[in-house]
Amino acid sequence: MKYEDAIKKYDPVIGIEVHVELGTVTKMFDAAPNSFGGGPNSNITPTSLGLPGSLPVVNEKAVEYAIKIGLALGCDIAESCRFARKNYFYPDVPKDFQTSQSDEPIAANGEVEVELEDGTMVTIPVERAHMEEDAGKNTHVGGATGRIHGAVHSLVDYNRAGVPLVEIVTHPITGTGERAAEVAAAYVRTLRDIFRALGVSEARMEQGNVRADVNVSLRESPEAPLGTRTETKNVNSFRSIERAVRYEIARQATVLESGEKVVQETRHWHEDTGETTSGRVKSDADDYRYFPEPDLVPLVPSRDWIEELRATLPELPAQKRRRLAAVWGFSDLEMRDVVNAGLLETIEDTVDAGAKPSAARKWWTGEIARLAKQQERHPTDLVTPVQVAALAQLIKDGRLNDKLAKEVLAGVVAGEGEPAEVMTARGLEIVEDTGALEAAVAEAIAANPDVVEKIKGGKMQAVGALMGPIMKATRGQADAGKAREMILAKING
Amino acid sequence: MTESSEITPEQVQHLASLSRIAMGEDELKALAGDLTTILGNVARVNEVVGDDVPATSHPIPLSNVLRPDVVGQTLTSEQALAAAPAAQDDKFVVPQILGEE
């Protein structure tokens, strides 16, 4: 069944679990560096390797970051909470249990406002945000295509083991209908922006700093009880999240249409084919035997500490967008273009450097973006906000017009110097010689009597027809405003 | 779960698989007997405690034991791998993991 048909017939419910790796200096429970330099198995302590006798101690910064995330998501911060052991055997889990939080998360009951492409706002209910540690990394080698003939095994690097994570779990998200897939991607994008604004993580999806598991279920109608869900693991780009949700909705609808039941299971996402495939079936083998981690003591964040952290929260991305759109007078569409181009901060800096917001937007999303696309680079790689502000100032001062400014810009991009230098070096400054301009104006009027008649008859836009010859005569360096004034003065005498 | 219930070898097999210990029939049977006896005795803990009694997970109450976010002493990869049953390219070699992509 196609997605479009599936969502006409069924009501999709989604749920999203997002893991974010915190950008602390050290790991969650030990003093090993939280970084990936220095070769495999070099950023470890006895604790990150789970050696006999090793013990965990909680990283204060990780707790601070977790509380900040909780506050930014509007969560209540627990009066007291504990860590718990999640017991399961896996080679990349050094202790064969993961230290996590189970029924006592540090943050709970929040919500996130998510803005869709067309400006629609959706509120996502957040169940909880809790702290835990990452696992090591397996590399599968051997087998048919492997390097070691005949051998099938994995290589494990524990550098990532113990890296602090915060997991954010939503309540079931209902009522999104045909926009379910879009909402899922927009939610994760919003979280990404929040993590960056808080400075708690580099939050790079492509690096695996942010990972999403997507739950999808279908039901006959919004009134019906929730259907059986599947959990698609490790969907790690915004586009994939959208595709995976669409795929699962279509797949589950097909299953239901054929009279079968959706199996509650973990599914794997395949970037290349755009499909999910069946993983482990959820069973009683998933008995994690949670119990309070006896090697760690309860965490009782003081209210003073929480308020201190709340006071340091930066303006969140959505708030900032709303504020700047109002101050700058941008339309919703203009604002969205700016944000999607990743130019919000750049334009803010350009305005701070003295440019008018409209001018800053026009240059960055226009000519600069065009040049960047040509060169397959990011606009901010070509020029600086200060240079763009200087360019705008030259226009404002009447020393350049838009056409000349584009040439100056090309020179700046080519590395010829600052805008004023390029202008001078290339001789592009608007001619101050009014004699030459007057001559050009007089010549144009004399050569186009029909146009002059129209202007006299009140058709002001006909002035434009005289500008071409004037510009030609002055090699483009005429100040268009001044030329227009002269034309009108001469004709209307 | 206050009644002393009989633990079967099948149940022990499930527990053995949860705790990753290979066991033979005799061992399963013997443990089923042991568990039945032990649980038959200890299950009475359930009778003496009411909902009003809080659980004690740590004998001495401490809280907020936190560590500054500063790098401490680490192991070199040579130290980390010295006791490894098998190693290659500075990584631990482990047998094939089923269910891996």
Next chain:
Amino acid sequence: MSELIRRSALELAAGLKSGEFSSVEVTQAHLDRIHASEDDFGSFITITDDLALETAQAVDAKRSSGEELHPLAGVPVALKDLVVTEGVRTTAGSKMLENWVPPYESTVHTKVKAAGLPVLGKTNLDEFAMGSTTEHSAFGTTRNPWNLDRVPGGSSGGAAAALAGFQAPLSVGTDTGGSVRQPAAFTGTVGVKPTYGSISRFGIIAMASSLDQVGPMGRDVADAAALHELLAGHDPLDSTSLPDEVSGFVEAARRGDLKGKKLGVIRQLRGEGYQDGVIDSFTAALDIAAAAGAEIIEVDCPSISYALDAYYLIMPSEVSSNLARYDGMRYGLRVEPDAGPVTAETVMAATRAAGFGSEVKRRIILGTYALSAGYYDAYYGSAQKVRTLIQRDFARAFEEVDVLVSPTAPTTALEFGAETGSDPMALYLGDVATLPANLAGIPGLSLPSGVADGLPVGLQILAPARRDVALYEVAGPLEAALVSAGGRVLDTLAEGLSAK
């Protein structure tokens, strides 16, 4: 046997300080004794002659150059093989770690090294400290120096035998349910379980995290107190380590006075199941204490009746999780299955089947069951609540008395194999008097109260949490009173050993 090995640790410390003998002499005397007697006792898994003599030489050199030294510098010590020692094989008594050489140091060993105590070796224990006879070791049997047909107790059986056999003047053990106090009782030595968190657990191979405590052991109370002072103190590497300042234990053991001290006898711990000889020795000791001015008061701790049950749920639950890491992937034993596919899962299962002994497996399976979905509340959850009740009982009792007393164990040292084939619950009953202290986190100490049928009997003293000093305030003068009434218990043994 050299006269040096008969001296207590503090006597040795005094002799070292005065220059009567050197640490190398003392250390060599103990190493000689170990090599001469190991075939009989089997106290050690690993003997570290070179390491011990190196330390002794270094301490002697420092002393002769006038450097300030720790009071115990140069006095040898034995470490239970559950204490991680960097560069020295650490086995936990398990085949699983038969060849494991740790790449890091435990806080206990760091402190021992810093204070300059030569480490004689790593002592035998029940596998991963699970057992009370040291029969569950993968490294052979340890015999009780009092009677080689008897067990030394456990799990710190090697540590206790080393003391009683005059192989070491000091031993470091660990106590999760009585593993220091019960072997001390079986061997006529002194064993202390400090308040939970008093001594760092960093680098102590975990059995049950919320119950484990390192325990100083010696041949008399003052020696144990001196070792306790050395090992205790806050450690930022252990989240459960107490911030308390620790000192004055030796002083308390020496200046203590029984006059006016209130000793509470726990009614629930002196009845059924206790050997006559044990009860007689305990009663006689109480009389001696009373004669020395102590007030003996009977107290009730009704919840103690449920302590054994709670312990045998909490302990195996934590064990099942703590021992999961022995999976053959990163260190230690790796065994491939005899048949079938070789995968991470089957290798883990084969490794754990081959590497763990039967008692360890039994506790892992029991703990796995207790933590399972559907049973957690009834078992683990309820057991944690019983823990609260026991703490309340103790707190109430300590409002009335200074310390609580009981026999340490219901019996004297058992014969080998006495346990096998018996009901597992009967076996666990031996811990009934000691494990309540672990559940409640309070400190306990066992000292010899006398001899029954040629075997020593232990008396246990319990004190309020974080009041470890109260143990020594009573144990010191009680020991003195018992010695003056009936002689030093270990002297009986020493005479026999000298005659051999």
